[in-house]
Each structure stands twice: as C-alpha cells, then as structure tokens.
Amino acid sequence: MKLAIAVLAACLSAATLHAQATQPAQVAAAAAPPRNIILIIGDGMGTSHIAAASQCPVLLVSVGYVHFRETGPYGDGHIAVESARKLPLTQEPQTITPEQIHAIAQWRLRLKEGNDPQQLPNLPAMDGIDVYLSAMAPDGCLQWRPIIRRAITETDFLRMAYRFMWLDILGALETPEAEEKSIAALLNSFDHKKETDIASWADHHSEIFQGLAQLAQEGITV
Secondary structure, three states: OHHHHHHHHHHHHHHHHHHHOOOHHHHHHHHOOOOOOOOEEEOOOHHHHHHHHOOOOEEEEEOOOOOHHHHOOOOOOOEEEEEOOOOOOOOOOOOOOHHHHHHHHHHHHHHHOOOOOOOEOOOHHHOOEEEEEEEEOOOOOEEEEEOEOOEOOHHHHHHHHHHHHHHHHOOOOOOHHHHHHHHHHHHOOOEOOOHHHHHHHHHHHHHHHHHHHHHHHHOOOO
C-alpha cells in the first residue's frame, strides 16, 4: 500500500495549489493529478473524483456502507473493489488485502497499455471481494461490469433490474435495441446459471415490484 499512499500524497499536493487560482479553469488545472500518474488508488473521496474528471483511471477501494454505483468515479475505465456483500448484511465484511489490490492494479495497467481486457480468473486469492470495471453502456449511461467471471447471483439480477427500472422512469432508455445491447453487455460478464433460476427470480420479484408500484399509485395519506 506504500504505492497508494505515495500516489495520493502527490495528488493531494497538486490539489492544494487551487488556493492560488482565481479562475475555474485555473482551479481545474491546479487540482488535476500530475501527468505522470497513470493510476490513482484510493477511496471515494474528492481526490478520486478530481482524478476521474482529469481522465486519470481510478482504482476505488470501496469500504463502509457507501455504494460505489452512487458515489464512485464517473466515466470509462475505472475500477471499484468491495468486500463481497452477503446476506445478512449485518455480518462483518471480509478484509480487502494489499495483495488483492496489487493484482487488480496490475490488471488495470495492462488494460491501459492496450492489451485485450480479459477478465481476471476466479482464483482463491480473489475470494471475498467483488471487482467491477466502469463503462458507458450502449444506452448511453454508466454500467459497472464484473471483471472476475463468476456465476450470476440473485443480487446481480436485482441490481440489473433496478438499473433499467430507474433509466426507464427517468426517460433515459431511448430505444429497445440499446436496452437489449446494454443487458447483453452485462450478462456476458457472468457465467450463466440455469434459465429456470433466472425465470424464477423474475416471477418472484415481478410480483413484489407490482405490489410496490400499486402502493406508489395509491400514494400516502397523512
């Protein structure tokens, strides 16, 4: 983790120069990471967002109760690492090790050099963590795709459902073709389970969502 500390220190040092700037463009230029930094490793604080806005890839170590899909860096090519969330969520999360972060950083650096972005192998050394790569989907919105190829779970299925539900509510889904391509891009990152499993998830949760939609239509009486 010494590398991560050194990188963050350099970035923070550059960010302090903004106090001398008087124009917004000068602020952005002063706060940007130095040009020789090729990857920022850190949490979801402002440093990561400054790096992402400056087109510098970010390896986000997501800890605590935040959700990187809501607070992580925006744009293509960023990585988010978190402890695998298992039910019940009250149990203690597993530790993310320096060795795991090092292996993921090496994978991201190979990707930056233009090599074929093969997914990380599902090795025992990666047990206990989930790793995602950000990409702009065919529907024009951000997706986080797993880079460790594993079987799709019910939680993954629900995350996909929520994403497309909110895009539909917000009017961001322009064409059915773009939606289908975006779904395919996500599904292709997983080892597929039996279609009967996915169908049973859909049937079960469709009934729940329909009930929630009915409640929303009825509104709340105070």
